[in-house]
Amino acid sequence: MKIRYCWRCRMDIPMLDSEEEKIASKLLSEGFQEARKSMKAPIQENFKKLLDYYKEVTGFEETNPNAIMHHFIDMYGPDCENCGKPYRTETATFCPKCGNKRVI
Ligand SMILES: [Zn+2]
Numbered sequence: 820m821k822i823r824y825c826w827r828c829r830m831d832i833p834m835l836d837s838e839e840e841k842i843a844s845k846l847l848s849e850g851f852q853e854a855r856k857s858m859k860a861p862i863q864e865n866f867k868k869l870l871d872y873y874k875e876v877t878g879f880e881e882t883n884p885n886a887i888m889h890h891f892i893d894m895y896g897p898d899c900e901n902c903g904k905p906y907r908t909e910t911a912t913f914c915p916k917c918g919n920k921r922v923i
Pocket residue numbers: 825826827828829832886889890
């Protein structure tokens with residue numbers, strides 16, 4: 820787990836590393852199966868295992884499983900050399916925050 824800036828949430832968020840991502844993806848698909856079985860159950864109930872796992876790893880009480888889906892470190896590029904915010908993608912050539920041109 821690492822705190823990184825999330826471009827969608829516009830705030831620093833605990834993100835999951837690749838090992839944690841494997842577990843979270845598994846729990847996420849289990850959640851979808853639960854959701855299919857019990858359409859009427861609240862989404863937090865279907866994805867309880869995922870939300871519990873996320874809280875265990877990050878200490879952050881997330882209630883929206885959709886948010887966790889984009890909080891994987893691997894989805895983003897490395898930190899900008901100038902301002903420290905992550906590049907939006909692995910192949911991004913400039914930083915949208917400070918305009919720094921990335922040296923690849
Ligand atoms: Zn986010």
